[in-house]
Amino acid sequence: MQLYPYQQRVKDIILAGENVVLQAPTGAGKTRAALVPFIEGFFDRPDTTPRKCLYVTPMRVLANQFYAEYRELAARYQRLHGRQLDVRIQTGEQPEDRRFEGDLIFCTVDQFLSSYLMMPYSLPYRLANVNAGALAGAYLVFDEFHLFDPDAALPTILHVLRQLHGLAPFMLMTATFSSAMLQSLATLLQPAQVVTLSAAEIAAINTRGGQPARQRVWQVADQPLQAAAVLAHHQHASLVICNTVRRAREVYAELKQQAPPETEVLLLHSQFLPDDRRQIEAKLRSRLGVSSQRQQANLIVVATQVVEVGVDISVEVLHTELAPPASLIQRAGRCARYPGDTGTVIVYPVETYVPYAFKPDEILKHEMDATLAWLKERQGAVFDFDHEQELVNAVSAARDQNIIAGIQADRHNRRASIQGCLEGQRAGASRLLVRDVDSRLVLIHPDPDQLLASPYDAVGLNIPLYSLRSMGKDWLQRPTDAPWRVRRLDESDAGDQAESNRPLYRWVDVHDSKELAQSAIIVVHPALAGYSAHEGFSPETGNLPFISTLPPARPLIDRPRSSLYVETYAEHIQRVLDAFQELVLPELRFAASALECAAGWSPGSVLRAAWLACLFHDVGKLSKGWQQWAHAYQQAIGQPVAKTIALAHTTFDFQNPTHRQAEREVSRSTPRPRHAAEGALAVAQILAGAFNISHEKELVQAILTAIARHHAPFVQDCQAFSLVSEAGNLIQNTLQFLPEEVNYSLNINDLWVNSHHHQQFAELLIKPTSRYGWIAYTLLARALRRADQRGTEMGAGQTLP
Template sequence: MHQTFEKALNKAGFPSGRAKQDKVFNAFRSGKHVILKAPTGWGKTFAVNAALGNGHHIYSLPLRVLVDSLTEATNDFNLHTCVAHHGQERNHPFLDPGNDPVDPYGLVYTTLDQTLSSFLGIPIGVSLRQGNILPAVVDNSHLIFDEFHLFEPERSWTTALFALQQAKKNCVVLTATLSDFMLEFLEEFLATTDIGKEYGVEVIEAGRPFLNRKELVEGNGFENVESIELGQRTIIIKNDINSAKETAQVLRKQVDLPVYLLHSELLAQDRKEIEERVQNIFSEDTNESGILVATQVVEAGIDITCDVMHTDLCPPSSFIQRAGRSARYEGEESKIIWHAIENAGPYRSQEELIEDLEQYLEGKELLDENTEQEIINLSESFDKEQVEKFKQRNVREVDKLRSQRDYSAYRDMIRSIDNKNVAIGTDLSQTYHFISVSRSKFYYKEGFFYKAALEKPSKYGVYNSELGEVVPTDHIEKADFILFDPEFVGYRKELGFTFDQLGGAEKFLDKNRDTVTRYDYDNETYEEHVNRLYLKLSTASWMIDHLADHPWIGTKQNADFIARFLIWAHDLGKLTLKWQQAHQVASDSDPMAHTKKDGEFDRIRKPPKHAWIGAWMVLDYLLKRFGEDPKSPKLTKPVFWAIADHHGYSDNLNKKDIQPYEIGFLEYLDGMAVRNDWIEDEWNSSILDPIRLKKSETENVYKNFRNQALQLRPEDDLSLYFMFCYILRKADQNATELVSIKREEQKTSTNKSMGNIVE
């Protein structure tokens, strides 16, 4: 790891002398929280990458395209081993250092949705049963939140602040367009965190590395699109997709230049191809000409420039972001022509800000640094309102959600998503590529999707995965997947959905998803499985180190003890006679942990749920070992629930799951301590209480599982529970992979995969 900023420059192949960027390095390496406000072109991505040292880092961005572009840039810097993960690039769902402690990922780029949902214990990047693996990763990582001004007020913005408030490591907040008021608030807020109190907060405001001339001109509202002023490279940014389409179609008929259209309602591969083409034409030092018509999708993440820009009026921060796509590189000049709008469209909640911006721009001729900051500060009243709303809330909201594991909180705490997955086709048994469209667009009477749904709804209906059936298209709110009739709706890469040009339905068929991956297992004895977990404990070593720092744990020796105990105890429930009999294992044989399908020990009936049994049998031992009162078991509780939840949250455990059992194979269990020196001598059948559970006792066991003393509550130290879950489940999953058999099977039904994406 580079220990100085100069070494980082040398490693990345940059010349020396970036004095302002080294302030980021010095502040972060000294343990401070860092707020970096830097304009486009300043080099904030490299500055942050250079500053990151030892430890694990999660770099969160509001858009997928930003994740991809920054990962590519970081690989070019050659400073960190990094990986990207988001909904379409599912490379690294646990967001952690990976499975190789010798060569870990030091940096994970991901979307804000992935990070914040993981922080809340309701991660969208993994299955529901894996939800308790990720919170500890976020808690124990350095968090970098970029494009902070794009976070959604009262949702992702608030939750990100809560994550910073609970962070155990110093963090970085990056932005280009925060008002002076918001910058001051962030500094004051971070100063109240544990890290801020101990190490401090440093705010770094960077000026522009160069000043280009950007002329401001008031436009006529696109009344005559065919006669608008054009440059060698012109970018036109509209606030809504319909008007962007109309503008592009008019220009394609009227001008002798290539016209590119970019918006969110394009198939992912088509959008990527258009973005790559646009970045080549509208990049630095090219002689090509062209026109780009786009929506706000180009405000961030696409490195482009132009000499003439037309833009609908929008909120101040968005206006500055758009302006940053003109005269982007040193020595360029541009003209920014702004156009008043009749309605705020997607910016309805910020309509007053748009009006303020219009009044401010009247008479302004140049966009210089002072003008930019004055425009940004127009948002001050809006920012004050958001801060006041935040102050009415409390981080206890997070503790409550993390203890209750409430997946419905995603809408309120991260992002309000009510999209419909849309494709063109006729066969609901097929698997489709889709375009995610806002539900409201099906009710907007002047919009494309209202016309499609109302005038000629698909004769093939829409599928509702919760109901498991096709529902009529006049009940759009019940649908999560919509097929448009190809005899009515077409699709073109250069346009999107269209009524005028049919065809294109074949582009929506996903021909690569005809099979499904399923996993079976080779035969594995109980002892083999437990030993494999111990061997894979190294993949969670970084978390064990963090565990040792917890005041209730105190030493590496204590942390190792608990980590090994979790491994030894987690599958004790598989030693019940019923569990083994369900897999055709005789009571005088070695017990099995996994069995091969269609093999000697193939399962013949459903075995009992074993996770709760293991936790229940060691409860008394834990209380005695930690010397705790059963009415207030602060350390016993997270260990207990980490075992009970090692196959996922056990909130759905009900009375019928609490079945009578009898533990067998006790001599085998005791012999394991003799045969394996990592197992403590005291871990044997003598600490299991009870060995047998009678039917008459199951009601009391269930009540104990649900009593207030044993339940995880918001006031408990939930960070310990999540660390224990991560350590145990990381080792368990990696050990299980060693005996997993991957099977590719033909899909028989695809409907269940048609749910909405949330990121």
């Protein structure tokens, strides 16, 4: 299919290594414009273009649609080129790529930003530093940019793009930013080119195939939205969009009672399980999509913002509660969507402005009121893209300018907040830096201990925190015979426990709804809340059949709870290095080269740093204390190993009570010491001598930080240690596993075998204030942790002779 002229312009700019801010109408092919340069570069320019693309959306439904569409397209490219383009999705409801390991990843903005901020919503606390390194060197696309929270997500995204300037080409796309906002963004993100469409281009797209242009008539109602008004205007296909799930449930219930039997009423909102939502969306596309017989339908759909973007349907009448102009225009895109269609958009006043404004003096409330007044003056008008832009410029331009001015004025405070978050100061970070509508995973189960094996994998609902608080108050007060009401996940010991085989999680009873913000996962007793496939999450209705489960189909996050087998130090290092070469190196090459160029480091230095991080990551296990513990444990389980053999892993089966008992008893008499930070300190002088320390000191600090934090992501201290006498020889013997171009200037005699002076260890670690050093740390931490995990898996089943 031939590209539209503007799509060709975008492709040329992106492949030239420049950045784009694109404004184009709904239905004009923005997604194709963004992805064609990446896909062509992936197959045709493998050495000069990014190997990974993160396509960031404001809403899960948009990610779902693009994922389905481009997974099919990738299959066609694979047949054509004989190579795979790994397309994945990562959202709260479809966490299929929690570690951002795909080539083309569709994700929501909260998944993206939380990963950058080292508090990934998709991963437990101890894995906080795994995902950040996936961003540098990737091609970043932000779709429907106008829908990102202007107080939280938007300024944080702009900070990220400035930090990754020169390392991650990007594209911002929108249909409804004001002209002032477009130019301001381009200025803030210099260099970035603004691409817009001419009137002739828009007309050609809207009349493609020789059909007449679509036509929408806009009207304004006098009273808030009610079921009777919907039924009065209904012909064949009607869509009702409410601003909250609660309102959608209310209108749906009214329509179910009042609609004639032959009229089907469907409900769609964010609080459905993924499979049920996909079934409803598929049904909508089959009944109301581009190839459907819409004139034969008799269907009313009640929905929330989940249909604003990404659901490719067209109805005759759209009933929508008042929202900001950008949202109204997006909603209108579901009415008379296709060439030749005609339809009516009816906007209803609201009594409450939630979720856009919670207080009477908030600017979005005033903007919504101004929008309603502007529309009333044009009652019954037919709007095209120019009219929509007129609305945005008239109502939103002032706020857009204030947003940019506020972002500029608050840059230093935001930078400080982000840097604090990167160092582990998470309190309030989600609301301040990602979005105010913070969500929690809500599970339903009578015995939630059954989910502790991997609670982040459990099937549940993502509920906004502001909604969850009111639900929590009701659950804590409602009469019930249940033995408990609400619990939250406590993983406060996960960082310390990560190097052991003890449980990582526990449930803590919730006594006040304010406590719900303290955990990523909440569980409610099924006597108080339930779920149904037709209406979704029902916080007021208990004793329904659904309970949360751990899905058997995909690997669980908490792989350390699987069996481990005794493994020598040399065997483990060799397997980790093999895993690095096979799994990690292909992803790392482009990002490493871009970082070396930007930071002025010598060619190949970042890749060498990654090899050495993997080589030295477990040197701390060569301490006398760690080896004493490992051998005592093997003795306790009846599988002793000769004391002359240095171990990296011990045999452990979580299901084996003998192993669990031995681990507890040995740890009481011979506590297992930490090893990650201790190993980093032990090899600090070796690494300092292996690089040009005058120019690459930050890179050396990044390696030390990656090693120190390959189990606990925010460790700042180091315990005293003493390595075994043969440690130097053991490390020397592992150098054979390195490529020749890496194995130079390594003086193992610089190994620090004893340390009691560890109080100033934190000074060796890289800080977020070091731009390139911190980016190097994220790349190295990701590389090391992925290689270490894969290497450990490779060692499963291997035993000593």
